Amino acid sequence: MNKPLLLSLVTASILTSTLTAESMYERIESMEVKMKELQNEITTLKASKLQTLENEKPIQLVQDTEVDEEEDDTEERISDLEENISDLNKATNGSHLKFKADYRFSADNLQYKMADGSKQGNSALLANRLWIRMDWKATENLSFSSQLAYNKTFGARSGWNFNVPAMERFDWITNENAYDDTLKVRSAYFLYKNDTFMGTEIPWTFSIGRRPSTNGHLINLRDDDEASSPMGHSINVEFDGISSKFSFEDLTGIDGSYIKFCAGRGGTNANPKFFSVDPNSGAIANAAPYSSNEDDIGDIDLIGLIFVPYNDGQYGIATQYYYANNLIDADISYPAGVPTMSGMKTVGGMHSFTTNITVNGIGNEWSDFLDDTIFFVSGAISVTDPKDDQGMLGSRNGESRTGYSAWVGLQMPSLVTEDGKWGLEYNKGSAYWRSITYAEDTDIGSKLATRGDAYEVYFTEPLIDDILSLQVRYTYIDYKYTGSNGFFGNSTGSARAIDNLTPATGSSIVVDKAQDIRFYLRYRY
Numbered sequence: 001m002n003k004p005l006l007l008s009l010v011t012a013s014i015l016t017s018t019l020t021a022e023s024m025y026e027r028i029e030s031m032e033v034k035m036k037e038l039q040n041e042i043t044t045l046k047a048s049k050l051q052t053l054e055n056e057k058p059i060q061l062v063q064d065t066e067v068d069e070e071e072d073d074t075e076e077r078i079s080d081l082e083e084n085i086s087d088l089n090k091a092t093n094g095s096h097l098k099f100k101a102d103y104r105f106s107a108d109n110l111q112y113k114m115a116d117g118s119k120q121g122n123s124a125l126l127a128n129r130l131w132i133r134m135d136w137k138a139t140e141n142l143s144f145s146s147q148l149a150y151n152k153t154f155g156a157r158s159g160w161n162f163n164v165p166a167m168e169r170f171d172w173i174t175n176e177n178a179y180d181d182t183l184k185v186r187s188a189y190f191l192y193k194n195d196t197f198m199g200t201e202i203p204w205t206f207s208i209g210r211r212p213s214t215n216g217h218l219i220n221l222r223d224d225d226e227a228s229s230p231m232g233h234s235i236n237v238e239f240d241g242i243s244s245k246f247s248f249e250d251l252t253g254i255d256g257s258y259i260k261f262c263a264g265r266g267g268t269n270a271n272p273k274f275f276s277v278d279p280n281s282g283a284i285a286n287a288a289p290y291s292s293n294e295d296d297i298g299d300i301d302l303i304g305l306i307f308v309p310y311n312d313g314q315y316g317i318a319t320q321y322y323y324a325n326n327l328i329d330a331d332i333s334y335p336a337g338v339p340t341m342s343g344m345k346t347v348g349g350m351h352s353f354t355t356n357i358t359v360n361g362i363g364n365e366w367s368d369f370l371d372d373t374i375f376f377v378s379g380a381i382s383v384t385d386p387k388d389d390q391g392m393l394g395s396r397n398g399e400s401r402t403g404y405s406a407w408v409g410l411q412m413p414s415l416v417t418e419d420g421k422w423g424l425e426y427n428k429g430s431a432y433w434r435s436i437t438y439a440e441d442t443d444i445g446s447k448l449a450t451r452g453d454a455y456e457v458y459f460t461e462p463l464i465d466d467i468l469s470l471q472v473r474y475t476y477i478d479y480k481y482t483g484s485n486g487f488f489g490n491s492t493g494s495a496r497a498i499d500n501l502t503p504a505t506g507s508s509i510v511v512d513k514a515q516d517i518r519f520y521l522r523y524r525y
Helices: 003-020 024-055 061-092 164-168 219-223
Strands: 098-114 119-137 142-153 184-194 204-211 228-231 239-247 258-267 300-311 315-333 340-360 374-386 402-413 421-429 452-464 468-479 511-524
Touching: 024 061, 219 402, 219 421, 228 258, 228 300, 228 315, 258 315
Parallel strands: none
Antiparallel strands: 098 119, 098 511, 119 142, 142 184, 184 204, 204 239, 239 258, 258 300, 300 315, 315 340, 340 374, 374 402, 402 421, 421 452, 452 468, 468 511
């Protein structure tokens, strides 16, 4: 047979099949509709059966027999329907790995004014971000969730500075920093939940793995995402650990009350598997695989507690506390007066306290606009716990520093479409304020880490249902003190008044004011 003719016939067959066949989405949607119809039919049959049992009066044996036969037919029909629903549920998402895609194109205009008056910037930083989520519900109580991600600039970033990649691939921000197209694990964890705990009416959960600990409460509003459990005011980093939540709503009658315990490790002290090298001498050290290294930074551990005393869906109060130990800073020395980084060092721990109040719908049906308006106010405190021989945030060795931050926000309907929204936010931080919000999705640096004033306005609008949307966002930061986006020691976290800086004290390398104008298009399905 003539090969071109055969190829044409095969191609035509494929095209015809593609054009006449239902798409996967349509098939799944059809199955879900059918499943709802079957569920409604079961409800109707059960209600009919109950009504029949209440109305029937067994007068004679023949009538009793007829009633029993009708009951058997109804029960058989219900059993068949429930089996069909189970099959449909498995065919859609119930017992199968369910995928979700989230792609975002963003364009950022970044502008900086340095403390010496000079300017830097990037007129158009273009980036792709892709999240691929995979969920599996094995049983009614046990499920698994994971998310793969990459975040990259268009083309490739210039990489001539060999020590940049190591810092930019730091584990806390590995998927939030636009670098390359390497696909990484953003989260991976299993979740167990039950409606009772040790015989009490306390619903509870337990989870362990790579935590969904970015885009937490309140910061998720401007990011147009569902909130993860941490409060974004004081912590927003990728993390590995465990959590367990206990709900007291049924037990106490207080709406939405719960407590959640969290613990995790943000850095592991372990030698290489084969051999290690002394960073000072370059000599090969005698170290067993993965054994602890006394000359390296220690394990970075965090324990936390989230307590929500009340949340009825409209009004909510939430609190959070955590303590992190062995926090780090750059180890910088000054040979011949030139600052030189030789690695990282441990400087101490930190306590953090956060509380917020949210109003999801202002007033009692005063207007549709106010019903869809969200207002929040949040306050946070950080208290350093330095090692005896180390300073933190500019303090003398062993001296503690306390910092404060306040944050207020308003999100309102857009008045263009029913689902669009726009928002205003403002936050202010003191000289010694320190958050762990390095993964916040703001290219000029975490606005919530600001020692000074930060302003933000954004507009989010759906274009095609909830699948395709756009956002325009403007963020402006006026720093009053240095170290807002540094680490925890005196090298990068020291708080010095920016107005007092001189060329000799670093005015040319310190950002005084920054702004980020962002536009994005986002596809989610």
